[in-house]
Amino acid sequence: MQFLIQLYALSKRNVILRYKHSLIGFLWGFIKPLIYLFIFIVIFSAQFSTVSHYVLYATSGIIFWFFFSNIVSQGIQSFVLSAGIIKSVQIPVILFPLAEVLTELFNLGLALGVYFTLMQWFGLQYTFVLLWLLPALFLFSMFAFSVALFLGTLNVYFRDIGILWNTVQPALFYLTPIAYTEALIPSRFAFVIRFNPIYHYIKLLRVPIYESISPSPLLWLHCSALSICSLGFALFIFHQLKNQFITSI
Amino acid sequence: MSVLIELHKVHIRYRTNRAGIHSVKDFFTSWVNPFQTTSILKDISLRLEKGQSLGILGRNGCGKSTLLRAVAGIIKPSSGQCIRRGTVAPILALGAGLELELSGYENIRLLLALYGKKASPEAIEAIVQFSELDDATLQQAVKCYSSGMLARLTFSISFSQDCDLYIIDEVMAVGDMGFQGKCKSRIRALQDAGKSFLFVSHFPDEVEKICEQAVLLDEGRLIQQGSATEICQHYRNLFM
Numbered sequence: 070m071q072f073l074i075q076l077y078a079l080s081k082r083n084v085i086l087r088y089k090h091s092l093i094g095f096l097w098g099f100i101k102p103l104i105y106l107f108i109f110i111v112i113f114s115a116q117f118s119t120v121s122h123y124v125l126y127a128t129s130g131i132i133f134w135f136f137f138s139n140i141v142s143q144g145i146q147s148f149v150l151s152a153g154i155i156k157s158v159q160i161p162v163i164l165f166p167l168a169e170v171l172t173e174l175f176n177l178g179l180a181l182g183v184y185f186t187l188m189q190w191f192g193l194q195y196t197f198v199l200l201w202l203l204p205a206l207f208l209f210s211m212f213a214f215s216v217a218l219f220l221g222t223l224n225v226y227f228r229d230i231g232i233l234w235n236t237v238q239p240a241l242f243y244l245t246p247i248a249y250t251e252a253l254i255p256s257r258f259a260f261v262i263r264f265n266p267i268y269h270y271i272k273l274l275r276v277p278i279y280e281s282i283s284p285s286p287l288l289w290l291h292c293s294a295l296s297i298c299s300l301g302f303a304l305f306i307f308h309q310l311k312n313q314f315i316t317s318i
Numbered sequence: 319m320s321v322l323i324e325l326h327k328v329h330i331r332y333r334t335n336r337a338g339i340h341s342v343k344d345f346f347t348s349w350v351n352p353f354q355t356t357s358i359l360k361d362i363s364l365r366l367e368k369g370q371s372l373g374i375l376g377r378n379g380c381g382k383s384t385l386l387r388a389v390a391g392i393i394k395p396s397s398g399q400c401i402r403r404g405t406v407a408p409i410l411a412l413g414a415g416l417e418l419e420l421s422g423y424e425n426i427r428l429l430l431a432l433y434g435k436k437a438s439p440e441a442i443e444a445i446v447q448f449s450e451l452d453d454a455t456l457q458q459a460v461k462c463y464s465s466g467m468l469a470r471l472t473f474s475i476s477f478s479q480d481c482d483l484y485i486i487d488e489v490m491a492v493g494d495m496g497f498q499g500k501c502k503s504r505i506r507a508l509q510d511a512g513k514s515f516l517f518v519s520h521f522p523d524e525v526e527k528i529c530e531q532a533v534l535l536d537e538g539r540l541i542q543q544g545s546a547t548e549i550c551q552h553y554r555n556l557f558m
Contacts, residue, residue, distance in 0.1 A: 071434035078431030086419055157414035158432050159391045159406075226353075312394055315387070316332040 075160055079168035083143070084175060099180040102131045109248045120250055122192035122279070128184060129278040130247035130271050136177045137213045137267060138238055143169040144217020145224045145231050152318040162311055166217045170210050177206075194281045201277045201284060208296045209270045215299035222307045225317050245271055266295055321403060322483060322514050323366040323389055328398035330359040330384055358384045360538045361398075366531070368404065368482065371515035373525035373546050375553045376535035382518045383411070385535070386485050389516060404482030404514075408433060408475075411487040412468055422456030422463075422471060429475050441478060448504075449474035450497070465492045473497075477504055484508065485516045490524065502527075522550035 088094040109127050120126055147165040148155065155162055185193065224230040245267050246254070254262055262268050273292050276284045333353045359381045366372050374382050387393045390406050408415060408429075415432070416425050426445055430437040446456065449470040460468070469492045476484065484505075490498055505515060505528060517528050525532055525546055532549035534542040542549055 074431050074434055074436075078428050082417060082420065082424075082428050085424065086417070089419055153417070154415045154432065156387070156392065157409045157411060158429075159408075160432060313333050315393055316334055 072161070072164070076164050076168055076171065079164055080171040080175070083168055083172040087172070095176065095179055098176040099132075099183050102128065102135055102180065102184075105131050113248055124191040125188055125193055126250070126275075126279050127248055128188065128191075129275045130245070132177070132180055132184060133209065133271055133274045134242060134245065134247050134267070136173055137209065137270075138242070139176070140166075140169055140173045140210075140213040141217050141220065141234065142238070143172070144214070145220045145234055147217070148221050148225050148314060149228075149231075149318050155318060156315060162314060163218070163307065166214060166221050169217060170214045173213075174206075174210065188278075193278065196281055198277045198281050198283055202274060205270075205273045205277070205284065205292070208292045209274065211296040212266065212270060212292075212299055215296070215303035218307055219299075219303040222303075222310050225314055226310070241265070241267065244268075247271065266299075269295065320368045321365055321401075322368040322370075323364070323403075324399075324401040325362050325364050325388070326399040326401075328359060328362040328388060328395040328400055329357065330381075330388060330393060331396040332356050332358055358538050359388070359395075362540050363398075364533060364540065364543065366514060366516075369509075369512045369514060370531060371509060371517060371529040373529035373532035373549070374516065374518045374535065375520075375522065375525060375532060375549060377556075380535045381538045382535055383487055386487055386516060386518060389483075390485055402483070405480075406483045406485065407477075407479040407481040409485045409487055412465060412472070412489050412492065414472055414487075416460050416468065416472065418461040419459055421459055422451060425460055425471065426456075426475060430478075433479060435479070445474045445478045448477060448500075466494055466497070469493045470497055473501055477501075477508075481513070483514045483516065487518045488520065490519065491521070522553050526550050 084095075088097065091097065093100070106124065106127055109131075110124070113123075113127075144166040147169050148162060151165050154160065155165075189195070220230050220234060244261065244265050246262065251262065269288065269291050273284050273288055276282060276288075333355050362385065364372075374385060376382055384393065386409055388395055388400050389402065390409055391400075391402065392409075394400075415429055417428060420428065423442070426442055427437040430441060435441065451467060451470055455463075455467065460471070463471070469489050472489065473493070490501060493501065509515065509528075515528060517525060519525050529546045532544070532546040533540055534549050534553055542552055
């Protein structure tokens, strides 16, 4: 119970802090994807005409990409930035990246609310298939949390990790079929995409929105296995290193 | 009388990162092993009975704050045992746990929740009253506070908790005379109610007034333990 109160308080703090001094506050949550969408439409205009419902296609990728990348970027810094609390309050430190996930789920909820309304003009169909988004989001959150926990733990000892992530992030973004379609990738490079874990999650989330069908059982299996393995690995590393946190933050 | 805290041969070792490469030499040596282990506390054994208060004295950097964190359960000992039978209020250090960008009110609510307490209007009101900070100040971001105001806020939040043990880490000195007096009478009242204090200070006179017992730390070792008067005298002699 205490765990939940603490988690809620930290998430609330994150929400307040994130937009404390900005004019339009949480509106940024869906303006950022909107700007990206606009850029894509300009850059990929050639492809734009060949893909049906391109706006819906790109949007369904961008929103979830930002969800992931925000969790990781914030999660990496979550221990370091909460040094004051960690040093003076007895609190399970794992709550800090977990609170980032909750914060982002909140932001995502707001963004999805707006986009689900807007997208009806771009080909979104309101069917029960969309309910698959809930378990899919659960798996994706689990994966994002694992990455954030793992990198955040390392970042306590080597601040290079945060800088490295900022550099790698754009590469990862363009390695994932978000703005372009899978069909565009030459078959000899297809394996690169398949080794990119985010590709599978984006696909899992996109299929119900864009194609209005249920994701295949094999895809569910892939993503579940990936989430469980990555969480296990991240927790293992975290437990090895967490006792020394206080000296390095 | 029952035992509140019992430390048995507690060692605390830190693995510190030597990153922060300043020269080519650093670069090569850091590749060998980027970590080095430093002992902060060595072989600390002490007991504190319920209702008693303990002063902790020692030079800067001798491990006082680390000892407090070990007792508060924030750091686990590398070896040895640290047993605490009772609840502990969060450590009182200057600005501890406060989020600088948030306002005073937001911080009160955040910290109460982090301590697992409900932020009821009455609880907040009690904290505000004790701190004597006005409404306008409490709506301001904490980063604009003076150190005295920070001390008022942290003290008020910590004292609003009902715990068996309170930990104070060198914060008394920054409040003004009025607030210092108020804190001391609060400490006295809590002591009369059977609460214990761990008190770190560089003012032996203060330690003598508040604590019956004291310990003297030096380079992570507990070099002396006894009545507050005796240890404070010894501490004064260190700097003669």
